[in-house]
Amino acid sequence: MVGSARRRTGASGYRERVPLVAAAICPHPPLIVPELAGAAAPELDELRAACDSAVAGLLAAEPDEIHLVGSGPETTAFGPADFGSLRGYGLDRDVPLWKASCAGGERLPLSLTIGAWLAGRSGTDLPRLARSVAADETPQRCARLGAELVGGADRRVALLVAGDGSACRGLQAPGYDDPRAEPYDDGVARALAGADAEALLGLDPALSAQLRVAGRAPWQVLAGAVRAAGGDWRGELRHYSAPYGVAYFVASWEPA
Numbered sequence: 001m002v003g004s005a006r007r008r009t010g011a012s013g014y015r016e017r018v019p020l021v022a023a024a025i026c027p028h029p030p031l032i033v034p035e036l037a038g039a040a041a042p043e044l045d046e047l048r049a050a051c052d053s054a055v056a057g058l059l060a061a062e063p064d065e066i067h068l069v070g071s072g073p074e075t076t077a078f079g080p081a082d083f084g085s086l087r088g089y090g091l092d093r094d095v096p097l098w099k100a101s102c103a104g105g106e107r108l109p110l111s112l113t114i115g116a117w118l119a120g121r122s123g124t125d126l127p128r129l130a131r132s133v134a135a136d137e138t139p140q141r142c143a144r145l146g147a148e149l150v151g152g153a154d155r156r157v158a159l160l161v162a163g164d165g166s167a168c169r170g171l172q173a174p175g176y177d178d179p180r181a182e183p184y185d186d187g188v189a190r191a192l193a194g195a196d197a198e199a200l201l202g203l204d205p206a207l208s209a210q211l212r213v214a215g216r217a218p219w220q221v222l223a224g225a226v227r228a229a230g231g232d233w234r235g236e237l238r239h240y241s242a243p244y245g246v247a248y249f250v251a252s253w254e255p256a
Contacts, residue, residue: 003028020229022061024054024161027248028114030089050239052252055122057252063158065127070111070162072132084113098128115162133217146224161222163215165247173245175212185247192251195235197223234254
């Protein structure tokens with residue numbers, strides 16, 4: 001299912017319009033990196049191209065900086081000199097968030113490592129910051145994090161949100177087969193296509209955990225940011241598939 005729609009998110013709670021100009025939603029499978037996937041790289045060509053298009057759309061909104069949001073073992077912020085690594089997945093490569101510096105450390109979780117790889121792949125030199133969100137954060141807390149993320153900004157901000165759907169799509173899936181997985185993922189796809197922040201905020205944390213959804217908390221941070229920004233938003237679902245038993249979504253959100 002691929003499509004687009006427009007949704008009104010309500011008025012901003014801030015005195016002035018929050019400077020959120022666009023958002024891109026991408027998954028974070030390590031195999032999206034061609035050098036890591038090897039001979040299997042062509043299997044994700046379509047997904048990779050969709051992610052590239054989403055990031056290009058993000059840059060077309062002319063942000064001053066990019067904020068990456070993804071799942072991690074804890075909720076924490078990262079500096080522009082921090083980096084991730086793909087060595088644990090078989091590729092001896094560091095992935096910088098923005099610029100290499102002795103002040104940085106190997107701190108990025110997988111979601112933000114792949115997000116940084118996608119941003120770097122675009123060739124942009126825009127400043128980049130990142131925040132991980134713990135899987136057990138409540139929807140309310142995620143919404144507050146999203147509002148804080150863009151509410152304190154005095155520059156034009158774009159969000160690159162990394163998150164996978166359920167990992168229970170079929171007998172070979174990491175979480176085995178669960179009949180609830182496909183309806184759950186279909187609902188996420190509709191919410192992303194419709195820029196429906198309230199639908200994302202309504203995702204149940206317990207069910208999401210049972211279905212091994214890595215994107216629930218980051219998507220809810222996005223929803224909180226967009227709800228704080230207010231106004232009409234338009235969504236476009238660029239890709240939705242479930243190879244390897246894991247659901248992958250690529251979408252773009254922008255003010256209508």
